[in-house]
């Protein structure tokens with residue numbers, strides 16, 4: 714609806730919870746005006762990842778310069794790399810009534826909840842710890858040491874799940890996408906009735 718700010722959604726979940734796949738499918742299936750904010754990161758691209766599409770792949774120098782300019786809505790250090798949401802990816806779109814999804818970690822989510830109390834937060838989790846391991850290995854883009862580091866972090870992240878408005882167990886991709894679509898639809902409707 715014209716003149717109304719678009720809703721903001723935070724989606725978190727440990728590596729291997731299937732966030733990226735579910736969100737990609739959600740975006741390809743929805744008719745709502747919805748975008749996924751492209752984050753900036755200092756981690757190197759994985760094979761197939763594109764600058765400006767999957768992330769803005771920046772040097773630490775560049776990232777720190779933007780931090781100094783207060784360009785980020787939130788940021789965090791994850792696995793030794795910086796990750797952050799640029800205000801420019803979020804605010805102009807919301808002003809035009811577009812819904813924006815942030816796919817960010819638990820620390821970033823806390824910052825956004827404080828700054829944007831109207832954000833709807835969703836925690837996506839795999840059905841079991843074993844599933845995370847299988848999914849990380851199947852991805853085949855990380856070495857064993859990285860996989861072990863990511864697995865260790867999963868336990869910590871799972872402890873934050875209760876901070877979120879909703880938790881979704883991703884054991885069936887299409888069912889998860891359907892749940893996410895309902896939540897997004899509700900986010901738009903709440904805004905229209907606000």
Ligand code: 5GP
Pocket residue numbers: 725726727728752753756787788789791796797798816817818819820821822
């Ligand atoms: P990956 O390296 O697997 O793409 O992402 C690692 C972690 O960083 C994931 O938990 C992902 O949600 C998180 N992440 C990605 N972009 C951002 C961001 O802009 N801010 C924060 N705080 N976390 C992010």
